[in-house]
Amino acid sequence: MAKGYNRVPSPAGGSGGMMGQIKKMQEQLAAVQAQLAEETTTASVGGGAVKVIMTGDQHCKGIEISADLLKDADPEMLQDIILSAVNLALDQSRQMAEERMGPLAGGIPGLGF
Numbered sequence: 001m002a003k004g005y006n007r008v009p010s011p012a013g014g015s016g017g018m019m020g021q022i023k024k025m026q027e028q029l030a031a032v033q034a035q036l037a038e039e040t041t042t043a044s045v046g047g048g049a050v051k052v053i054m055t056g057d058q059h060c061k062g063i064e065i066s067a068d069l070l071k072d073a074d075p076e077m078l079q080d081i082i083l084s085a086v087n088l089a090l091d092q093s094r095q096m097a098e099e100r101m102g103p104l105a106g107g108i109p110g111l112g113f
Helices: 014-038 067-072 075-105
Strands: 040-045 050-055 060-065
Touching: 014 050, 014 075, 040 075, 050 075, 060 067, 060 075, 067 075
Parallel strands: none
Antiparallel strands: 040 050, 050 060
């Protein structure tokens, strides 16, 4: 039997530091997620005719439609403009999340983040 084979690893040994790093990263991640839930982005299409307000965690907070657009728009055009605004707002929200989460994406060496 090899020397030290039956040795019980110390709880404060090598993995303790990694567990601390993981806990710190989880706390940072939770803080960023809370921040993203509060931050918003506004997407505007049709020359400002439709605006969509989206949070950083992809929740739609509001849609504003110009009264002028409602006078002249047919239903299909209105649907297309709203869909474009929502998709643009989602893209902006995802970009915001990516920027905020970016520093955490490096993760801990050896875990493949």
